[in-house]
Amino acid sequence: xxxEKWYDENYKKILIIPAIVLALSLICIGVFYxxxxxxVNKDVSLxxxxxxxxxxxVPSQNLEKIILENxxxxxxxxxxxxxxxxxxxxxxxGESDSEFLKTTLEKFLGYDLTSENxxxxxxxxxxxxxxxxxxxxxxxxxxxxxxxxxxxxFFKGNKMKFxxxxxNILLGFFLxxxxxxxxxIASAIIFLTLSTILIRTYIKKSVPAxxxxxxxxxxxxxxxxxxxxxGMKISTAGIVAFLMLIGYSVDTDILLTTRLLKRKEGVNxxxxxxxxxxxxxxxxxxIAIATALIAVFSFSSVLNQVFTILLIGLTFDLFNTWVTxxxxxxxxVETK
Numbered sequence: 344x345x346x347e348k349w350y351d352e353n354y355k356k357i358l359i360i361p362a363i364v365l366a367l368s369l370i371c372i373g374v375f376y377x378x379x380x381x382x383v384n385k386d387v388s389l390x391x392x393x394x395x396x397x398x399x400x401v402p403s404q405n406l407e408k409i410i411l412e413n414x415x416x417x418x419x420x421x422x423x424x425x426x427x428x429x430x431x432x433x434x435x436x437g438e439s440d441s442e443f444l445k446t447t448l449e450k451f452l453g454y455d456l457t458s459e460n461x462x463x464x465x466x467x468x469x470x471x472x473x474x475x476x477x478x479x480x481x482x483x484x485x486x487x488x489x490x491x492x493x494x495x496x497f498f499k500g501n502k503m504k505f506x507x508x509x510x511n512i513l514l515g516f517f518l519x520x521x522x523x524x525x526x527x528i529a530s531a532i533i534f535l536t537l538s539t540i541l542i543r544t545y546i547k548k549s550v551p552a553x554x555x556x557x558x559x560x561x562x563x564x565x566x567x568x569x570x571x572x573x574g575m576k577i578s579t580a581g582i583v584a585f586l587m588l589i590g591y592s593v594d595t596d597i598l599l600t601t602r603l604l605k606r607k608e609g610v611n612x613x614x615x616x617x618x619x620x621x622x623x624x625x626x627x628x629x630i631a632i633a634t635a636l637i638a639v640f641s642f643s644s645v646l647n648q649v650f651t652i653l654l655i656g657l658t659f660d661l662f663n664t665w666v667t668x669x670x671x672x673x674x675x676v677e678t679k
Contacts, residue, residue, distance in 0.1 A: 347611055354670045361667040365561050368568035375571045383567060386418075386435070386576035389475045393441035393465045395448060396422075396433045397456065403432055409451050414440050418576070441465060478582040482563075484515050485589045487541060490556040493597065494549045497604055503548065510541055551600045554671040558663045559592040565663075566656040575648065584649040588656035591628065595621040595664045603672050610676055618665060625664075629657050 376382050387394055403419045410417055414436055422431040436444045445463075449455055456463075491511050495504050514537045520530035545553035563585055570577065599617045606613035636650035 351611070354673055357666060358670050361561060361663060364565060364662075368561075368565045371568040371571060372564065383577045383581075384571065384575065385475070386578045387437075389577065389579060389582075390437075392435060392437045393444065393463065394433055394435045395444060395456070395461060395463050396431050397448065397452070397461045398431050399452065400429055401432070401452075402429075406432060406434070406448075406451065410434065410444070410447060413443065413447060417444070475579075475582070478579065478586075480515075480518055482582065482585055482589070483518060484511075485586055486556055486559060487511055487514055487538070489559060489589060489593050490541070490545055490552040492593075493555045493600065494545060494552040496597075497551055497600065498549050503544075507541070507544070510537055513537055514541065550675040551604065551672060554668050554675075555593065555596040555600065557671075558596055558660070558668040559589050561663045561667060562592055562656055562659045563588060565659040566652060569655050570652065575651070578645065578648060580645045581648045581652055584652035585656070587649075588653060588660070591625070591653070591657060592660050592664070595625055595660065596668055598624075599664060599668060600672055603676050606676075610673060614669060614673060618669070621664060622661065625657055625661050629654065632657070 372382050375384075403421050407419055410419075417440070418435045420433040420435075421429055422433060423429050434444060434448070445456060448461075454460070488511055491507050494507055498504060514534060517530045517534045517537065520526055542553065542556075545556065566585070566588070575581075598621050599614075602613045602617035603610065632650050632653050636647065636654060639646045639650070
């Protein structure tokens, strides 16, 4: 009862906490952008280059010294078995250093690299750049369609629902043209106009739709900030992990919104019921992902990245759903 009374008196004030965390995350991303020219640190699958995997027990430190004499920008990853014994080394360099890397490795190891003792994967810079743009388009559209789904569920005006669908379709068309460099300036202006109209409509006509979008946006921004702080390089699988994170976020946000807008009891009782169910769902996912991360940590760099991003993102999603979104929806319900 004491906590309920305190929460009723302060739930608007505690919105300051996620606002501060979001602001700090945006500042971190902004600083990183001005330093590197991008919002994330991309790996070879998004920048183009070559990865050579060799089967060797030679310590990565020994190989690193040899490569560093001739190649400045490279990355070495160690792949081990469950017992921690080294099985392979993965060396990644830019597209222009591919042949030089192979020559250096053959000279260091004393034998030719073949399909039997190594593997080579090359991605062109142009293909990686196009794929990266398409993934970013997918993430942005997922935000707007996520909010549109909430709007269609809880708003009662059919005419407004029709225009929301039309605006989201147009948004996707002009967003694609903008990123694919077909009339980029005109498409960017139209895209920004449409997105502003949609966000304004969500705020004015459907606060729950805006709250869901804000919650997912905050979770992803905070996750990106942490990834930049720890120095993780994002691959195509990492971008897909962010799309998965949006899906996880929608589940708990729609659960919360449905319980409060279609409640059959008091606001606090409905909020508590949603909290118990939602946190059980998210914590179960966190435990499952953490277990999977431990299992594959030593021998699968791609899955490591996916599970790490999901683990960080779900932790922030707990925070944003039950602090940010819950406070906004409670405020909205009590005002209505």
